[in-house]
Amino acid sequence: MELKTTREGTNLIVDMEGRVDGTNAMDFQSALEGAIQQSDQGVIMDMGQLQYISSAGLRVILLVAKSLQKQNAKLLGCALSESVREIFAISGFDKIVPVHDSRADALKALED
């Protein structure tokens, strides 16, 4: 699993690549939490290169969603592969993390 983060104004964009599973979900959590700043208004997880995620990874996303909610920031997802999208739908995570087709759409949603 690799995370690359970029910043656009008060928004953080996280590129997720590879696999998030029970063996590396802790690393995913600390990397993600480490990248988020108190001043962030929105966080976009770009999952275009995410091959795989299990419940361990979803739990980290939930934890991050909760803490972002406390700082009144939004968490969005974009560019999900078909399989990841299915996992999001089955688990109800698409309600926790609004999902957009592209990064541009997600950024636009944050502006609104």
Added chain:
Amino acid sequence: MSNGLALTLENRPEELERLTAAVETLAEQDNWPAALTFKVNLVLEELVLNVINYAYEESGHHVDVSLVCNEEDLVIEITDQGIPFDPLHDAPAPDMESPMEERSIGGLGVYLVRSMTSDMQYRREEGKNCLTVAVPTEG
């Protein structure tokens, strides 16, 4: 499809990597659609990690995993010699506070596995836990 795999894992979470690699190799050989590979990996991870975390109190034990490919489904069997433990019903609820390696698949993991399998059966026999699940190859 007529292949399959049989693997004995130690009860350490890192063993998951070996299992995933074996599944990926098989998937490549048999030209599985990406969605199927994803599902099989997910079902195996949720169940195997659960057994690794809960069926034994100490390390140095084993978990047997087998996978048989049929026309309509892939049948996965997970066997261990730990305490009587049915991952479908005995898994503690997810606990965000505990360290990751102690977290169970809890409600969410079982839920995902249930959604992706057509048949789940747990048996306790001859001092072993034996769990069989079927992942449909279509849809």
Added chain:
Amino acid sequence: MSESESESYKILVVDDEPDVEPLMLQRMRRHIRSGRYSFVFAQNGIEALEVLNNDAEIDMVVSDINMPRMDGLTLLSQISELNPDLRAVIVSAYGDMKNIRTAMNRGAFDFVTKPLDFDDLQVTIERTLENMKAWKEALSSRDKLVSLQRELDVASQMQQSILPTQFPRGDGFETFGSMEPARNVGGDFFDVVLLDDGQIGLAIADVSGKGVPAALFMMSSRTLLKGSAIGLTEPGKVLREVNNLLAEDNESAMFVTVLYAVYDPATGHLSYANGGHNLPVIFHGDGSCIVLPYTEGLALAVLAGMEFDTGEVTLAPGDTLVLYTDGVTEAMDAENVEFGMERLQAVFASGAPESAEAANEAVFAAVREFVAGAPQSDDITCLTLRRIGA
């Protein structure tokens, strides 16, 4: 519940009407003579607080709402600060939903309406005492190391203490609910609430996790649900509010699936919202059935701010609504085959049930026959509502 238990309880009754004291002593005389209850009286909130400050042995409070000097709602907030173990039951005018709702939100355990029905009050007192006992044990077992079995016993008492023991019935409708607890893990509960304008609120829920933390979580879910149900009419809004309240300080990541429905006996209209729970089934008079259409909604307490859709259907005379938990559909026989939706839908294939209670029993009987003695791994819960007629 049982009168044979030798415990005795001290109850503080707060009401400004002078005839309450003699009436209470008269109507509860059997329980006073047996030593189970003793009563202390106060005329308003200020007096009540004085009594509570001077007498640590009071177990519960039964309080009116409208009183001079300090009203019942103010008293409630003071009580929870004074002693969180104290249980309070509020007495209110029928239809005074706003005050009842405020009372529930301030930690009242239950309410009874005026004019006082003393049998009803006594049932409510018993339930409340039962709950208080379970709560105290739960707290004390949380603080010290107890055996797993002990912890599960405490949790199970807590669960039993919040289940209703009486089921509303009326012109053209009846309700019935029951639960078969699993030996170790389980977190089901249900509730039936009388709402404004004669409407009925029905809730069924399944809490994740086990043991005392889950039981305490169940307790707050039940209270918040009851409070929200009383104040709001649209089921989706009820779940939205309960979710926000539960998610607020839920660090433990527990969650609860809830199906909440509001039934209008006058029209047969049923509105419902679903937070990740199993969808109820309506059985028609001819034995056929439909599963209620899916409505959007995630399990409660996961994250604040979630929306819940409200669905609507109408029950025809002779229809029976069956709410259940996954303990029904996932009950397994000796071969580990699950009971499943299809078998549930076939329960009344040979004929509609005669009553809500019969419908309930038929579901349990079908599950029991199917599992044929195989060990039960989860609570089995079923709540039924029947529209009588034709």
